[in-house]
Amino acid sequence: MNKLEMLYEGKAKKVYITDVEDTYIVDYKDDATAFNGQKKGTILGKGIVNNKMTNHIFRILEKEGVPTHYIEELSDRETAVKKVEIVPLEVIIRNVSAGSFAKKLGIEEGRKLLAPTLEFSYKDDALGDPFINDYYAIALGIATREEIDRITELVFKINEILCRYFAECGIELVDFKVEFGRYKGQIILADEISPDTCRLWDINTHEKLDKDRFRRDLGKVEDAYQEVFKRLGIK
Ligand code: C5P
Numbered sequence: 541m542n543k544l545e546m547l548y549e550g551k552a553k554k555v556y557i558t559d560v561e562d563t564y565i566v567d568y569k570d571d572a573t574a575f576n577g578q579k580k581g582t583i584l585g586k587g588i589v590n591n592k593m594t595n596h597i598f599r600i601l602e603k604e605g606v607p608t609h610y611i612e613e614l615s616d617r618e619t620a621v622k623k624v625e626i627v628p629l630e631v632i633i634r635n636v637s638a639g640s641f642a643k644k645l646g647i648e649e650g651r652k653l654l655a656p657t658l659e660f661s662y663k664d665d666a667l668g669d670p671f672i673n674d675y676y677a678i679a680l681g682i683a684t685r686e687e688i689d690r691i692t693e694l695v696f697k698i699n700e701i702l703c704r705y706f707a708e709c710g711i712e713l714v715d716f717k718v719e720f721g722r723y724k725g726q727i728i729l730a731d732e733i734s735p736d737t738c739r740l741w742d743i744n745t746h747e748k749l750d751k752d753r754f755r756r757d758l759g760k761v762e763d764a765y766q767e768v769f770k771r772l773g774i775k
Contacts, residue, residue, distance in 0.1 A: 541565070541620060551577065552590070552736060562623045563611060566591075572736070574755040576668050583754060588616045589765045590734035595619055596774045597702070597733045604701050606694055607728040609721060624721025624730050627683050628663040629672075631691055633699045634715040638739050639752075641715070650746060656699055658692060663719070690727045691720050698729070707743060709771040714739035735765050 543556040543565050554567040568587035573580050591613070598610040611620040634641055637651040660677060661669040672680075674688045683691070695718060706713045716738035721730035731737075735750040742749060749764045 541614070552587075553732075558620070560620075564621050564623050565614065566619050566621055568617045568732075572751070572754050574751070576665060579755070581754060583761050583765060585762060586736070586765055589769045590732055590736055591617050591619055592774050593734050593769060593772060594732040596772060597705075598729065600705060601698060601701060601729065604697075606698055606701070607723075607726060609723065609728055609730045621730070622721075622723050622728065624723045624728060626663075626719055626721045626730060627687065627691070627727070629677060629682060629691070630661040630663055630669055630717050630719065631695050632659045632661065632715060632717045633657065633695055634659075635699070635703065636712065636714040636739075636741075638714050656696065658695065687720075687722075687727055694720070694727065694729065702733075706740065709773070710743050711749065711768065711771060712741045712743045712746070714741055735768050740768055 541563065542559045544559060545557055546554055547557050547564065548555045551573040552569055552571060554569065556565040556567065558565050568591040570582050570584055570586045572583045572586060595610060595613045598608040602608055602610065609621040609624050611622060613619050634657045635653060637647050637653060638649045642649045660672050660674065662672045662682065663669055677683045677688060678685055698718065702716070703713050716733065718729060718733060718737070719731035720727050738750055739752060740750045741747065748758060749768050753759065753761045753764050
């Protein structure tokens with residue numbers, strides 16, 4: 541498989557068209573941004589951790605019956621994926637209060653929620669990814685009711701599988717964001733699942749092992765990414 545022209549360069553990844561039908565190559569960078577691009581930096585080795593961790597988790601999810609865009613890991617930073625049309629929604633599940641949820645509701649970070657919550661943001665950098673609900677998404681033609689229902693079913697299933705799996709590795713899954721795509725009439729999991737897109741805390745000490753170390757200038761950013769990589773036993 542060969543990379544042809546670059547289709548898109550995002551904050552943390554490049555996507556290439558390939559000479560294989562319906563297949564893209566994703567190339568993960570070490571660049572990090574936060575607060576809708578206002579804070580910029582580099583996290584050395586992040587591209588490798590995020591590529592390999594996403595693939596590791598997507599393989600686990602596939603085995604558990606969650607369809608994903610994963611095809612094949614090509615190198616430390618590159619993966620072949622199915623060519624999807626991204627549904628422009630950030631789909632967020634929260635198990636423990638943190639981040640924008642804690643701030644908005646004036647509650648302390650770290651409160652275990654009585655049930656997992658689901659929220660949607662409309663993916664639009666210019667608007668700062670505004671919070672929307674399923675009715676907005678349907679009214680604006682972002683997704684159909686059937687698609688929203690399938691996304692909801694899949695994301696709660698992903699949460700169950702990942703909470704269990706991370707706990708076995710000594711990590712609490714506080715919250716995470718995923719994106720879905722349309723592929724041959726189906727909704728499948730796309731994008732990534734990594735310390736960039738999840739809040740991951742040590743299950744005992746609650747030490748932050750994710751991108752909040754970069755967002756909040758907590759130091760030991762690279763160490764946190766490597767620690768997650770090690771705990772998940774990724775090769
Ligand atoms: O900032 P907030 O608390 O809303 O983030 C919720 C979760 O979604 C966090 O795990 C964060 O890493 C993730 N997220 C993301 N990309 C964004 C916004 C949030 O991966 N643009």
